[in-house]
Amino acid sequence: MKIFAISDLHLSSASNKPMDIFGAGWENHFQKIKDDWQSKVGEDDAVLISGDISWGITLEEGLADLNALKGLSGKKVFIRGNHDFWWNGITKLRSLAPDETFYFLQNDCVKFGNIVIVGSRGWTCPGSNDFTPDDEKLYRREAERFKLCFAQADKIKEEGDRLIAMIHYPPFSPKSPDTEFTKLFESNGVEKVVFGHIHGSTYFPFRTQRNGVEYVLASCDKTDFALQRIL
Numbered sequence: 001m002k003i004f005a006i007s008d009l010h011l012s013s014a015s016n017k018p019m020d021i022f023g024a025g026w027e028n029h030f031q032k033i034k035d036d037w038q039s040k041v042g043e044d045d046a047v048l049i050s051g052d053i054s055w056g057i058t059l060e061e062g063l064a065d066l067n068a069l070k071g072l073s074g075k076k077v078f079i080r081g082n083h084d085f086w087w088n089g090i091t092k093l094r095s096l097a098p099d100e101t102f103y104f105l106q107n108d109c110v111k112f113g114n115i116v117i118v119g120s121r122g123w124t125c126p127g128s129n130d131f132t133p134d135d136e137k138l139y140r141r142e143a144e145r146f147k148l149c150f151a152q153a154d155k156i157k158e159e160g161d162r163l164i165a166m167i168h169y170p171p172f173s174p175k176s177p178d179t180e181f182t183k184l185f186e187s188n189g190v191e192k193v194v195f196g197h198i199h200g201s202t203y204f205p206f207r208t209q210r211n212g213v214e215y216v217l218a219s220c221d222k223t224d225f226a227l228q229r230i231l
Helices: 029-040 059-067 090-095 133-156 180-187
Strands: 003-006 046-049 075-078 102-104 108-112 115-120 162-167 192-195 207-210 213-217
Touching (some): 003 029, 046 115, 090 102, 108 133, 180 213
Parallel strands (some): 046 075, 075 102, 162 192, 192 213
16 A cells, blocks of 8 residues: 655635636646546555645535545545634534545544554644744644544554654744654654645745654645655
């Protein structure tokens, strides 16, 4: 089984918010993603989608964009991004999944073979521009949610299993490379971390190795709308 990643699809089937206003590269961006996806992904593979899936506001609008992914090869694993306002109620969302290839993570995990995947949204980290006391509270809360993820992973992990983490926000900043997130990833034996949120000309290292963990930026406009091979 191969593992791929992409993030920040920003689909707008029902919300009429085309992304090409952010630059010519975004023109027909979803078709570029689908073409690349189908050229790489097999039925037994998995694609990790690290948030900002849809511009939709209501669950119905979000489901319209999820249905646009139906029929693409492989298992599809999602976490919530900061723009996924339609994601409201994990039980209902899972019950309305377009088919059995859709998996939604919220303070928990999923296992395929010997691969365990945990995921949560995360938050802006200390050292980022304009980090506020309110950000500190949310950052700490999101770290607690990752502790819940790892507690669930511990229940299903077996010897030899490999652990991947999904997070929407970058789990560290250039000014503060050690965060509550990175400490949790390291202490729990995470091998790879996939994240998004970064767009345009904003600089962030594409692949970073730190203390035995590889961090992969998968925002689709940063990868020329191509899926990234993780495993």
